[in-house]
Amino acid sequence: MARGASETERTAVGWAARDAGGHLSPFSYTLRKTGPEDVAIKVLYCGICHTDIHQAKNHLGMSRYPMVPGHEVVGEVEEVGAEVTKFRAGDVVGVGLIVGCCRECHPCKSSNEQYCPKKIWSYNDVYPDGKPTQGGFSSAMVVDQKFVVKIPAGMAPEQAAPLLCAGVTVYSPLKRFNLAAPGLRGGVLGLGGVGHMGVKLAKAMGHHVTVISSSDKKRGEAVDHLGADAFLASSDGAAMAAAAGTLDYVIDTVPAHHPLEPYLALLGLDGKLIVMGVIGQPLSFLSPMLMLGRKSIAGSFVGSVEEAEETLAFCKDKGVTSQIEVVKMGYVNEALERLERNDVRYRFVVDVAGSNLDGAA
Numbered sequence: 618m619a620r621g622a623s624e625t626e627r628t629a630v631g632w633a634a635r636d637a638g639g640h641l642s643p644f645s646y647t648l649r650k651t652g653p654e655d656v657a658i659k660v661l662y663c664g665i666c667h668t669d670i671h672q673a674k675n676h677l678g679m680s681r682y683p684m685v686p687g688h689e690v691v692g693e694v695e696e697v698g699a700e701v702t703k704f705r706a707g708d709v710v711g712v713g714l715i716v717g718c719c720r721e722c723h724p725c726k727s728s729n730e731q732y733c734p735k736k737i738w739s740y741n742d743v744y745p746d747g748k749p750t751q752g753g754f755s756s757a758m759v760v761d762q763k764f765v766v767k768i769p770a771g772m773a774p775e776q777a778a779p780l781l782c783a784g785v786t787v788y789s790p791l792k793r794f795n796l797a798a799p800g801l802r803g804g805v806l807g808l809g810g811v812g813h814m815g816v817k818l819a820k821a822m823g824h825h826v827t828v829i830s831s832s833d834k835k836r837g838e839a840v841d842h843l844g845a846d847a848f849l850a851s852s853d854g855a856a857m858a859a860a861a862g863t864l865d866y867v868i869d870t871v872p873a874h875h876p877l878e879p880y881l882a883l884l885g886l887d888g889k890l891i892v893m894g895v896i897g898q899p900l901s902f903l904s905p906m907l908m909l910g911r912k913s914i915a916g917s918f919v920g921s922v923e924e925a926e927e928t929l930a931f932c933k934d935k936g937v938t939s940q941i942e943v944v945k946m947g948y949v950n951e952a953l954e955r956l957e958r959n960d961v962r963y964r965f966v967v968d969v970a971g972s973n974l975d976g977a978a
């Protein structure tokens with residue numbers, strides 16, 4: 618199909634969680650008709666982010682079911698609405714965590730639409746008409762063109778998927794907090810999906826990168842395969858003490874409650890601890906840990922559409938790729954379990970179009 622909105626709602630088959638057990642199974646639902654500004658997408662690949670576990674398992678107490686997760690979506694355009702100018706049928710495109718915003722508030726007007734108070738999440742949310750949003754572990758999505766990006770020519774679609782959340786999530790704060798200049802000394806706490814993109818992007822920006830990990834297990838991989846310059850096991854008190862005051866920033870990707878002080882101690886003057894993990898319990902620190910060094914703790918939430926485009930272009934230009942394990946949808950529950958027990962190097966990507974979505978592996 619090409620330009621011109623189809624007159625009918627179409628059926629999509631996704632894999633949905635039905636309750637906080639978080640087990641995904643086939644689920645059919647209707648997509649809205651392709652509106653004038655809409656892009657109808659056949660999903661090719663979708664990355665699995667730890668947020669998908671938080672949401673499917675209701676870690677934040679705000680989950681709605683049935684829920685089709687997935688927000689690192691790469692697909693092929695099947696049809697575009699009459700007003701769509703950026704895309705045409707056959708384009709390979711990406712969609713991330715956000716699929717709607719008000720377009721009128723300060724964040725929206727300043728290309729920070731991910732901070733719009735009326736933003737619409739790609740799943741576990743509702744459109745203004747009350748229809749639930751559903752994510753990328755599905756045969757298809759219909760998305761407003763504003764929230765769709767082009768995948769650069771020559772970039773493998775499965776490689777691109779993790780850039781749409783993990784990649785932009787580290788690119789955005791490095792840029793916004795003026796931490797993109799070469800020569801900086803950065804730390805990445807937690808070497809998972811977001812963390813490994815942190816190492817790769819920071820290295821491509823010319824930083825000296827230290828991985829801070831919960832054990833020694835990933836030392837070899839971090840240094841030999843990902844190109845980290847140094848590695849600290851957070852359990853090694855002597856090594857942590859020796860590194861005190863040496864870093865300009867730490868990107869903290871830990872998805873569970875943890876102390877902040879060991880990582881604040883690694884920062885030098887004006888250092889920034891950028892908290893990325895979604896943690897439903899209060900984190901704490903002693904105020905002198907910030908004051909004695911003029912340090913700050915900041916948060917950051919994915920990135921804007923513009924920043925997603927920049928991340929893709931930056932990765933293409935610098936030859937940055939994600940390190941992924943591609944799986945079929947029939948394996949998605951095992952993949953979620955393995956992700957939860959820290960057993961993936963470093964992102965699962967589901968081959969959605971190559972899977973039998975009706976249930977077989």
Ligand SMILES: NC(=O)C1=CN([C@@H]2O[C@H](COP(=O)(O)OP(=O)(O)OC[C@H]3O[C@@H](n4cnc5c(N)ncnc54)[C@H](OP(=O)(O)O)[C@@H]3O)[C@@H](O)[C@H]2O)C=CC1
Pocket residue numbers: 665666667668669671782783786806807808809810811812829830831832835870871872873874875892893894895896917918919920956957959963
């Ligand atoms: N702010 C935002 O916009 C975004 C937030 N997120 C959030 O960031 C977090 C990380 O996501 P993602 O990278 O996909 O997750 P992963 O599970 O892929 O990686 C997290 C890493 O943190 C470490 N870790 C895991 N559990 C613990 C623990 N209990 N204590 C200490 N360290 C731990 C592990 O690294 P190691 O083995 O090195 O210790 C692990 O590989 C999640 O909470 C996710 O929801 C994700 C994307 C965007």
Ligand SMILES: O=C/C=C/c1ccc(O)c(O)c1
Pocket residue numbers: 666668669677714782895918919
């Ligand atoms: O994967 C991206 C999502 C990040 C996220 C940040 C904050 C929050 O409350 C979430 O539910 C998810």
Ligand SMILES: [Zn+2]
Pocket residue numbers: 666667668669688714782783
């Ligand atoms: Zn994510």
Ligand SMILES: [Zn+2]
Pocket residue numbers: 718719720721722723724725730733734735736
């Ligand atoms: Zn807005």
